[in-house]
Amino acid sequence: MTDTILSVRDLGKSFYIHDRAKHVPAAMGISFDLKPGQLAALVGPSGAGKSSLLKAIYRTYVPSSGQVLYRAATGGIVDLATAPETTITALRRAEIGFVTQFLHCLPRLSTLDVVARPLLQQGVARPAAHEKAARMLAALAIPQQLWDATPATFSGGERQRVNIARSFTQGGRLMLLDEPTASLDPVSRENVCAMIEAAKAGGVAMVGIFHDMGVVERLADVKIELRRKAFEDAA
């Protein structure tokens, strides 16, 4: 238990839509433990609540029930489900990263700036931030002549890789990955998998959603099966 970094206990999320006076369940009763360097894969058909669960861990969604116990770098245990917002923002800046399914960024920034931005926000000096960003972009095989351009003009796969480069540049102790390998060609997928493996070897714990079962078999230490059926039974 002492080396567990994340302990999800009976986590549930449902939405209340005021407009229709309706409860919409998204995920229920999910529990798992994760150690540093381990990856938990959320698997299940679409609509089973994988993304909702990931967002509930990150607190983009307010969890409806259960606990998300995270052991912070300071050693203290924080329940991410109920922690004050300022605690969450501080952890997001320094320890917990989220790789979204799509790249959200300002269309006016260069790729290098987009990737370096989280480091700049952490107070890292510009040259150092750019150097690390460049290393990550190179590792994901984004051609150097594109680094000055904005990712808004890139293909889906390139954008996805910029997104991953940004998240891994920022690093952290816990990373949440929402389909990081979707829409990637085999070579890029291999690069991303290698990057995830390197982060795991460095002790980063991860929770991820992957559509490719081969990727799950290769990377996951824990598999969390979500079933749509659970809600149909409940309904």
Add this chain to the structure above:
Amino acid sequence: MKPILDVENLTRIHGPGCPACLEVTGPEHDTNICRHCGSVVAVADASLRLHKGEVLGIMGESGSGKSSLVKMLYFDDKPTSGRAIFHDGGQAHDLFALNEAQQLRLRDMRMGMVYQNPSLGLNFDISAGGNIAERLLMSDELSYRAIRAKATALLTRTEVTPARMDELPRNFSGGMQQRVQIARALSTGAPLLLLDEVTTGLDLSVQARILDLIMELQEVTGVSMLVVTHDLGVVRHLTTRTIVMKQGRIIEAGLTDQILEDPQAAYTQQLVSSAL
């Protein structure tokens, strides 16, 4: 994180006011007009905390009380009741208990405000550079040369070409007027900045550049900001936490991504779903 501003139960009632005002107004009554005395409850019992280096959004439709709230904090208006504590340089200023001279001093030196309407934040009868010099003079900078150099640096930073610093801001475009306002607000290095609908009414491309500018300045200076807006895009780009107001009340507060993706209150759900 250390607080820079604590607002406690701030209330502003326009009109005579009566004991029932707060009970018969608000989102659940769908009005901010008291049916007993006819008073308008602009802000009711609003409490919030802003931390050092934080950018907090205040979102809501027109008439929700969001501008009234920041106007009181900048002493443009007086509250009916409530407190606001401004933590600055090891001191805790009880804003509405200060005398007028103390209030003006804080306003001139330790706070900055950028209004939606540049004519409120700028003196249109003096040059752009003069507008900045005016504020620097109030903050005890007295050498002409130093003031001119500082004004040039500030206008350059906010992308107003120094070649135009001797022109009247009334001749500037809306976007440029906002840039001069931002330069003026920043001129004294104040730790607290209040932004009231700063991009409303500007062209999209100008809006984007003003937002970039604000974001960059925030990152460089670490200034704390209250950002009042009805624009979900502004909230998404600038803020980490957001407060939602309706009929003078704070009805929801949370992390900005949570407010936008998993709003809890009925009104916020409606507001977020009405985004274009």
